[in-house]
Amino acid sequence: MSFRTIEWRDDAVIMIDQTRLPGEEIYNTYTDFKAVADAIRGMIIRGAPAIGVAAAMGIALGARNIIADTHESFFRQLENVCDVMAHTRPTAINLFWGIQRMRQVAEANRDKKLEQIREILKKEAIRIEEEDLTICRNIGKWGATLIPEGATVLTHCNAGGLATAGYGTALGVIRAAHEAGKNIRVFADETRPWLQGARLTAWELMKAGIPTTLISDNMAGFFMQRGEITCCVVGADRIAANGDTANKIGTYSVAVLAKENNIPFYVAAPVSTLDLTLSDGSKIPIEERPASEVTHIKGIAIAPEGVSVRNPSFDVTPARYISAIITENGIVKDDFRTELRRIAGA
Amino acid sequence: MSFRTIEWRDDAVIMIDQTRLPGEEIYNTYTDFKAVADAIRGMIIRGAPAIGVAAAMGIALGARNIIADTHESFFRQLENVCDVMAHTRPTAINLFWGIQRMRQVAEANRDKKLEQIREILKKEAIRIEEEDLTICRNIGKWGATLIPEGATVLTHCNAGGLATAGYGTALGVIRAAHEAGKNIRVFADETRPWLQGARLTAWELMKAGIPTTLISDNMAGFFMQRGEITCCVVGADRIAANGDTANKIGTYSVAVLAKENNIPFYVAAPVSTLDLTLSDGSKIPIEERPASEVTHIKGIAIAPEGVSVRNPSFDVTPARYISAIITENGIVKDDFRTELRRIAGA
Numbered sequence: 221m222s223f224r225t226i227e228w229r230d231d232a233v234i235m236i237d238q239t240r241l242p243g244e245e246i247y248n249t250y251t252d253f254k255a256v257a258d259a260i261r262g263m264i265i266r267g268a269p270a271i272g273v274a275a276a277m278g279i280a281l282g283a284r285n286i287i288a289d290t291h292e293s294f295f296r297q298l299e300n301v302c303d304v305m306a307h308t309r310p311t312a313i314n315l316f317w318g319i320q321r322m323r324q325v326a327e328a329n330r331d332k333k334l335e336q337i338r339e340i341l342k343k344e345a346i347r348i349e350e351e352d353l354t355i356c357r358n359i360g361k362w363g364a365t366l367i368p369e370g371a372t373v374l375t376h377c378n379a380g381g382l383a384t385a386g387y388g389t390a391l392g393v394i395r396a397a398h399e400a401g402k403n404i405r406v407f408a409d410e411t412r413p414w415l416q417g418a419r420l421t422a423w424e425l426m427k428a429g430i431p432t433t434l435i436s437d438n439m440a441g442f443f444m445q446r447g448e449i450t451c452c453v454v455g456a457d458r459i460a461a462n463g464d465t466a467n468k469i470g471t472y473s474v475a476v477l478a479k480e481n482n483i484p485f486y487v488a489a490p491v492s493t494l495d496l497t498l499s500d501g502s503k504i505p506i507e508e509r510p511a512s513e514v515t516h517i518k519g520i521a522i523a524p525e526g527v528s529v530r531n532p533s534f535d536v537t538p539a540r541y542i543s544a545i546i547t548e549n550g551i552v553k554d555d556f557r558t559e560l561r562r563i564a565g566a
Numbered sequence: 567m568s569f570r571t572i573e574w575r576d577d578a579v580i581m582i583d584q585t586r587l588p589g590e591e592i593y594n595t596y597t598d599f600k601a602v603a604d605a606i607r608g609m610i611i612r613g614a615p616a617i618g619v620a621a622a623m624g625i626a627l628g629a630r631n632i633i634a635d636t637h638e639s640f641f642r643q644l645e646n647v648c649d650v651m652a653h654t655r656p657t658a659i660n661l662f663w664g665i666q667r668m669r670q671v672a673e674a675n676r677d678k679k680l681e682q683i684r685e686i687l688k689k690e691a692i693r694i695e696e697e698d699l700t701i702c703r704n705i706g707k708w709g710a711t712l713i714p715e716g717a718t719v720l721t722h723c724n725a726g727g728l729a730t731a732g733y734g735t736a737l738g739v740i741r742a743a744h745e746a747g748k749n750i751r752v753f754a755d756e757t758r759p760w761l762q763g764a765r766l767t768a769w770e771l772m773k774a775g776i777p778t779t780l781i782s783d784n785m786a787g788f789f790m791q792r793g794e795i796t797c798c799v800v801g802a803d804r805i806a807a808n809g810d811t812a813n814k815i816g817t818y819s820v821a822v823l824a825k826e827n828n829i830p831f832y833v834a835a836p837v838s839t840l841d842l843t844l845s846d847g848s849k850i851p852i853e854e855r856p857a858s859e860v861t862h863i864k865g866i867a868i869a870p871e872g873v874s875v876r877n878p879s880f881d882v883t884p885a886r887y888i889s890a891i892i893t894e895n896g897i898v899k900d901d902f903r904t905e906l907r908r909i910a911g912a
Contacts, residue, residue, distance in 0.1 A: 242870040407876075410860065410869070412758060412782035418861075418869040426870055433874045436758035436860055438783040438816025442881040445818060470784025472791060473819055480822050514756065514782055515764075517863045523756070523764040524588040524772055528779040530753075535788040 221386045222427050226265060226273055228346050231284065233277045235265045238382055242423040253282030253301050260308040260315070263414065267383020268457045268493055269356070272314030273349045275305045279322040280345040283338045294334055298326055310505040311466055311534045312457040317492045318348060352385035355490045356392040358548035363393030363453065363488050366544065366551070369402050371450035374440055374478075376409040377468035378420035379455025379488065389488040390453040391424065393546060398430050406432045407449060409440055411468060413513040413531065437470050444481040452478045456489035456545075463539030463556030464501025465489075469532055475541035484543040491547050491564045501536035509533045567732045568773050572611060572619055574692050577630065579623045581611045584728055588769040599628030599647050606654040606661070609760065613729020614803045614839055615698050618660030621651045622691040625668040629687045640680055644672055656851040657812055657880045658803040659841045664694060698731035701836045704894035705735050706742030709799065709834050712890065712897070713743035713750060717796035720786055720824075722755040723814035724766035725801025725834065735834040736799040737770065739892060744776050752778045753795060755786055757814060759859040759877065783816050790827040798824050802835035802891075809885030809902030810847025811835075815878055821887035830889040837893050837910045847882035855879045 223245070226235045233250040239262065240246050248264060250256050256278030259265055265274045282301030288294035302319050309315060325344045329337050367373060373394055377383075380391035388395060397404050406425055411417035418434055425432040435443070443449050452474055458466040465471070465487050478485040498504060511529035515521060523529075544553045545560065552559040569591070572581045579596040585608065586592050594610060596602050602624030605611055611620045628647030634640035648665050655661060671690045675683050713719060719740055723729075726737035733741060743750050752771055757763035764780055771778040781789070789795050798820055804812040811817070811833050824831040844850060857875035861867060869875075890899045891906065898905040 243867065409784075410758070412756070412784060415868050418873075422873045423870045426873060431874070433876055434860060434869055435876050436783070436815070438755075438758060438819055439876065439878060439881075441819035441822060442815060442878050443876070445881070469782070469788060473784055473787035473823060476787060476826050477819055477822055480826070514780060517868065518866050520864050520866065521589065522761050522863060523780055524769045527764075527768045527772060528777070530779055530781050530785065530789070532785060532788050535785075535791070 221381050223381065225270055225382050225384065225386055226277065226349065228277055228342065233281060235259060235274070236382070237264050238266060238420060239264055241419050251281065252285065253278045254304065256281060257304050257308050267378060268312035268314040268455065269352050269384040269389065269490055270382070271309065271312055272318035272492065273352055273385055275315050275318040276322050276345040276348045278305050279319065280342045283341045288334065291330065291334065295326070309507055311507045313495045314492050321348065349385045352490070353387055355548040356384050356387035356389060359389050359488050359490065359546055360387060360392035360396030362551050363486065363546040364396035364400050366451070366484070366486060366546070367393065367397040367402060367404060368450060370404070371402070372405045372407060372448055374407045374409070374449045374452045374474065375421060376417065376454050376471050376474050377411045378416040380421055380424045382420050382424055383455060389455045389490065391421065393453050393488050394430060395428060398428070404430070406430055407443060408432055408434050409437045409470065409474070410434060411470060412437055416468065440474055441477045444477050444483055449483055451484040451486060453486045453488055456487050456493045457534055458504050459487070459489060459494050459545065459560070460498040460501045460504060461496045461557055461560065462500045463542055463545060463560060465537045465542060466501060466504040466506070466534045467537065469535050472535040472537045475537040479541050485541055486544050486546055487542055488546040491549060494560055494564050496561060496564065496566055501538065504536055507533040567727055569727065571616055571728050571730065571732055572623065572695065574623055574688065579627060581605060581620070583610050584612060584766060585610055587765050597627065598631065599624045600650065602627060603650050603654050613724060614658035614660040614801065615730040615735065615836055616728070617655065617658055618664035618838065619695045619698055619731055621661050621664040622668050622694045624651050625665065626688045626691040629684045634680065637676065637680065641672070655853055657853045660838050663838045667694065695731045698836070699733055701894040702730050702733035702735060702738040705834050705836065705892055706733060706738035708897050709739030709832065709892040710742035710746050712797070712830070712832060712892070713739065713748060714796060715748050716750070717748070718751045718753060718794055720753045720755070720795045720798045720820065721767060722763065722800050722817050722820050723757045724762040726767055726770045728766050728770055729801060735801045735836065737767065739799050739834050740776060741774060744774070750776070752776055753789060754778055754780050755783045755816065755820070756780060757816060758783055762814065786820055787823045790823050790829055795829055797830040797832060799832045799834055802833050802839045803880055804850050805833070805835060805840050805891065805906070806844040806847045806850060807842045807903055807906065808846045809888055809891060809906060811883045811888060812847060812850040812852070812880045813883065815881050818881040818883045821883040825887050831887055832890050832892055833888055834892040837895060840906055840910050842907060842910065842912055847884065850882055853879040
């Protein structure tokens with residue numbers, strides 16, 4: 221990869237600032253867990269798997285800086301660190317998954333010295349990042365089998381290297397198909413209001429040399445209707461036990477349009493995105509973000525002052541619109557309720 | 567109305583500059599037909615009925631400025647004026663309708679003196695503008711019967727006072743329901759890339775005191791899915807004989823989502839928007855506009871330099887998604903092919 225989304229280096233966390241792409245390629249350095257929490261909240265880093273990694277690294281940073289005489293004090297403070305991380309963003313389950321994994325590792329090593337626990341947490345966070353890269357490559361490998369030679373693939377938002385430790389889920393599928401020598405093209409929805417498609421997906425696919433055409437979200441239907449889209453591939457922020465999938469706002473519309481035009485609609489996500497505790501998507505909490513994301517672009521007003529705004533950041537695509545869910549452990553095409561459980565090893 | 571979209575005053579054409587709204591409320595003065603053509607092309611004025619009026623007024627201006635010794639010379643130059651107007655934008659049929667009406671009036675008065683013909687053309691252009699206001703009020707009157715008390719109405723783009731001589735087609739329906747004392751609310755799609763919804767619809771509905779919530783285009787499905795939208799009302803740029811309707815890009819997506827969620831989807835347009843010469847929507851020419859509309863907002867880049875872009879400005883909604891077409895002569899609900907012909911008096 222020609223960029224690094226997030227890494228642990230010299231006892232600090234380094235992230236590429238996704239609020240400034242594609243105009244500026246700036247790497248921020250974090251040494252404080254609260255700053256990492258702010259970075260997640262402010263979308264310096266975003267994308268479900270990436271914020272799982274960021275939360276884990278934030279906790280490792282937090283653990284490093286805890287001043288404690290006793291294990292009890294350390295663990296009480298560590299719990300506070302986890303709690304701060306858990307209150308950054310509500311929808312992506314990977315955040316809570318990453319936090320839970322760090323919490324469990326700490327608990328499992330409670331009998332060790334504090335210095336050792338801090339080191340173990342650091343190593344665990346780095347392991348989560350490294351594993352994510354492997355997971356994405358496996359998602360890509362499975363998913364590429366679904367992409368025909370000569371395909372034009374529509375994607376929404378950025379489920380790319382920037383949304384993960386570096387290869388991507390939906391874009392991992394696209395990258396793997398491209399690397400397998402398939403002659404494919406991508407249509408990228410710009411993805412209002414935050415413009416992840418225009419700013420991030422177009423940028424990273426251009427870097428990867430994959431032919432990409434940028435469109436505004438409301439054009440996807442036009443190209444589907446004309447037969448110019450072969451299939452759709454998107455990521456996920458949380459997948460309920462029945463396959464209902466929360467993903468970036470607008471995903472539901474893409475899925476409905478795909479179904480209406482008989483175009484396969486694929487979701488690509490690691491198993492850590494599954495939330496088998498939720499029977500269906502209606503239980504997934506949907507974040508609403510500030511009105512200014514809709515009314516302003518780079519600080520410039522594009523709407524009348526004082527206008528009312530709604531800004532739900534995610535929507536839920538019912539499982540019946542999803543042709544397949546692509547995970548690192550394989551592809552699930554039907555009977556989601558049974559098959560997702562099986563593939564998760566749950 | 568608290569603004570004037572277009573008017574003829576002191577032998578000049580005055581238009582509110584829609585590229586600068588809502589930030590600046592500036593009225594431009596035109597005394598040259600080529601400048602009017604540029605204003606249409608550059609979307610200083612837009613909206614199918616409004617560009618029909620603008621084309622007519624542009625022709626009246628052109629006729630005024632023609633220097634000719636003979637009728638033959640005058641009519642040859644007038645034909646050139648019409649031709650320049652016809653090459654501004656391709657999709658809205660009202661443009662060609664306005665031009666044709668001016669051409670016919672000129673022809674019908676060929677035996678009069680040139681000064682008289684110029685005066686007749688000026689009066690005809692003003693009449694087209696005045697008629698449009700009456701037409702919109704009638705569209706509103708019919709359409710309001712379809713809007714239930716307490717409704718939340720979704721609209722796309724701006725089919726408002728700014729898109730007509732001053733009351734609106736889709737927004738005319740909304741205005742009329744509001745004026746009838748119905749307690750209604752509006753969700754306005756921002757309508758990328760040109761942001762007609764954010765910049766124009768939100769602005770004019772706020773001025774009218776109608777509660778309006780701005781959303782990005784890809785959020786419409788979310789609110790439909792949640793049962794928060796009662797019905798959709800949009801305008802039209804051209805309606806084929808079978809009811810297939812070309813309108814602002816994204817309209818097709820709204821229609822598909824509405825159907826999927828069992829929400830009525832209405833098209834409001836004057837009879838002059840009908841193109842009975844086209845058997846269906848596949849024959850409607852679709853304008854593609856510059857990439858910069860997608861990659862830049864107010865001159866600021868929001869995408870990587872050099873990215874490929876597609877920018878179709880309209881799409882075609884097949885008649886099967888349309889619950890009713892609302893015209894000044896009444897509402898057509900089914901059997902579009904027969905009923906549209908009847909209502910047009912054709």
